[in-house]
Amino acid sequence: MxxxxxxxxxxxxxxxxxxxxxxxxxxxxxxxxxxxxxxxxxxxxxxxxxxxxxxxxxxxxxxxxxxxxxxxxxxxxxxxxxxxxxxxxxxxxxxxxxxxxxxxxxxxxxxxxxxxxxxxxxxxxxxxxxxxxxxxxxxxxxxxxxxxxxxxxxxxxxxxxxxxxxxxxxxxxxxxxxxxxxxxxxxxxxxxxxxxxxxxxxxxxxxxxxxxxxxxxxxxxxxxxxxxxxxxxxxxxxxxxxxxxxxxxxxxxxxxSTLSSQALVYQALVLAVRDYVQKNGFNGVVLGLSGGIDSALTLALAVDALGADKVRAVMMPFKYTSSMSLEDAEQQARQLAVDYQVVSIEPMFNAFMQQLQTLFGDAEVDTTEENLQSRCRGVLLMALSNKHRALVLTTGNKSEMAVGYATLYGDMCGGFAPLKDVPKLLVFELAKYRNSLSPCIPERVISRPPSAELAPDQVDEDSLPPYSDLDRILALYVEQDWSVTDIIAAGFNDQDVRRIVRLVDLNEYKRKQSAVGPKITTRNFGRDRRYPITSHYRYELQRQDA
Missing domain, CATH: 3.60.110.10 (Carbon-nitrogen hydrolase)
Structure with missing residues (x-):
């Protein structure tokens, strides 16, 4: 032999x-x-x-x-x-x-x-x-x-x-x-x-x-x-x-191979954050900690990737921010021993509104004012980034990015998006997995209905289908190229499918301007999916359906 x-x-x-x-x-x-x-x-x-x-x-x-x-x-x-x-x-x-x-x-x-x-x-x-x-x-x-x-x-x-x-x-x-x-x-x-x-x-x-x-x-x-x-x-x-x-x-x-699928994804995200920050020469990271599930998971990833001494979390409340969010954000920040500050955006928002009043005239309040809240937060985070050479981590997930539930130059501000390719339901699974290792994310953050808290009593499912349906529709349309009719035939609500597909197509311009984030699904919004911004394909499909 x-x-x-x-x-x-x-x-x-x-x-x-x-x-x-x-x-x-x-x-x-x-x-x-x-x-x-x-x-x-x-x-x-x-x-x-x-x-x-x-x-x-x-x-x-x-x-x-x-x-x-x-x-x-x-x-x-x-x-x-x-x-x-x-x-x-x-x-x-x-x-x-x-x-x-x-x-x-x-x-x-x-x-x-x-x-x-x-x-x-x-x-x-x-x-x-x-x-x-x-x-x-x-x-x-x-x-x-x-x-x-x-x-x-x-x-x-x-x-x-x-x-x-x-x-x-x-x-x-x-x-x-x-x-x-x-x-x-x-x-x-x-x-x-x-x-x-x-x-x-x-x-x-x-x-x-x-x-x-x-x-x-x-x-x-x-x-x-x-x-x-x-x-x-x-x-x-x-x-x-x-x-x-x-x-x-x-x-x-x-x-x-003995690890769970959640453990494998979590480790991949940690590695992605660590290498992006270190290879690009940043001193650390800063992120907005809202008291919600996405920012909570992002904070956990950042600490596990870089260590608590390299992470700064900022809670930026407004009048619609609940006391529950304030309490949960502080609890997690203290538990992970990161640099944590609370900075209200109300003075900034009011100053902007005063300057905009003559420009807006008698126009009714709409999503403009909601987006302005997010942009105030983006300005604060980017200022901290410039001053301390700390990379801003954006906290949005794939489900939000797909339908455009993110504000350009607001919560989309930043250089790296750890959850960009992580669907919302998987965000919850990863949060539970992280808590199985050690106490990290307050249980109330995981169990309560998700909300952007940009308006009174706002929850995500006021304007979106349940995430159990939304994530499946998005996977079929974005990752597997199913047609609208095929998705509807698979048992999903006709109006929900058409609305979600329309939102995906309309918001390509936002995704083209979004921060880079690690790929973990079969098709991400980036190298995998290269769609034109200006496209009338969706109108052609609507004519065919008619």
Missing amino acids: TTALTVCLAQLDFTVGAIHENTAKILATIRRHGNDNDIIVFPELAITGYPPEDLLLRDDLYAAVDNAVEQISAAASDAVVIVGHPQRVGEETFNSLSVLHRGECLQRYHKQRLPNYDTFDEQRYFIPGQQNAVFEWQGQRIGLLICEDLWHPLPLQRLLEDDIDWVLSINASPYQLDKHEQRLSVLQQRSSECGKPIVYLNNCGGQDELVFDGHSLVLASDGSVAAELPHCQTLCASIEINAASVQLVGEWPTAA
């Missing part, structure tokens, strides 16, 4: 564009683990971070990447190093990996399948590779793949013609709900086709609206999970592998 190779899986967090910093991280990992391993593996495009987007159009990028590859190759004096990076060859650019050892590139592979759907846009930058790559080391033949290659049968089938012992795939696969189950299903399908062990190393970290959750996997030749790295945690771990067996080396953490 062939002697097993010891392989170190470096599930690490790489920053887009930080070529020097990323290279330093790779070199430090080589120094720490090179003596104890035969091979060290890093994720897809580790040198540039993923996705580098239009940085790939810059000619000066490739000189820096080539220099990084040379440094890594020179440092790989003991273990072989396998690392992902872009590769410019003449006028062509590839998504590549290099197998490096003692100053030489032993093997180079160009990704064959370039995803161009959902969040992916690789065909804008790369051309597909045409050749298989098999790396032979110490008697073992290792078939090399990159991410999307493994989601299609043909690249692996072609590798099998080269008599491989096992498969290694480096990846930058972003998180979404149930993504682990999807990956595992694909890997087990590939495993059944080839009957070989598969090593699947994934990137880990937040990058704007994407969250790379790690959760790397190693499958034995029979398709069983032989090793599983944590969800949303960076670490290096080693296996011993040959065609016949996979063994863990040293202590391994508890399998991430």
Whole structure:
């Protein structure tokens, strides 16, 4: 039997564009683990971070990447190093990996399948590779793949013609709900086709609206999970592998598959907040704490991501703010030990109304005055942000963003929206999950009817269907592209469906101006869903229905 190779899986967090910093991280990992391993593996495009987007159009990028590859190759004096990076060859650019050892590139592979759907846009930058790559080391033949290659049968089938012992795939696969189950299903399908062990190393970290959750996997030749790295945690771990067996080396953490779906989402959101704040150089965050469920969950995420000393919460009451909201906001802020202040917006609001009185004339009170309250709050938060270089976290959820229940330049003010892709019902589930870890969000915040408190006795369901219906209608229309007639036929109220769809379409202009937020559903408002602002498609549909 062939002697097993010891392989170190470096599930690490790489920053887009930080070529020097990323290279330093790779070199430090080589120094720490090179003596104890035969091979060290890093994720897809580790040198540039993923996705580098239009940085790939810059000619000066490739000189820096080539220099990084040379440094890594020179440092790989003991273990072989396998690392992902872009590769410019003449006028062509590839998504590549290099197998490096003692100053030489032993093997180079160009990704064959370039995803161009959902969040992916690789065909804008790369051309597909045409050749298989098999790396032979110490008697073992290792078939090399990159991410999307493994989601299609043909690249692996072609590798099998080269008599491989096992498969290694480096990846930058972003998180979404149930993504682990999807990956595992694909890997087990590939495993059944080839009957070989598969090593699947994934990137880990937040990058704007994407969250790379790690959760790397190693499958034995029979398709069983032989090793599983944590969800949303960076670490290096080693296996011993040959065609016949996979063994863990040293202590391994508890399998991430034991976590609930709420735990997985929560950890992904925490990672997204932490990386966005830290990678963009903010001193901390500030948010408006209203006493409602959305801001309560956002505050919990911020504290878990950054620590209480990096978080400031501001309650900004108006005459419609209930005593319950004031009490609950203070209770949570004190419990989490964050910097907490109460600043009334009434003087600001009254000053604005005095100046606007002659401009408004005899116009009746409407949502203008409600929006003005929100904009007063936005001004306060942005002033604190500028003064203290603290990022404003907006607190709106996906359900609100879908139907436009958010105020431009008001509660939409801010730089990052942790709940932007989290439907309202999931907000409640995540709040309950967080409280299961330790007391955090007052129970009354979770149990009482949601309200923006911009008018007397206001609750959300005065103007919206119950969230149990709203979230399902939105999922069908936004995420699955169902038609109005199909949604109605599924049992939803005709008027509710038509009104909700109209609101979704009308409010595209708001979403185009909204803060970036982490993707966790199958289709977010961002990279996944690129709808025109000016569009008469909805009018065409109405004519057809008529």
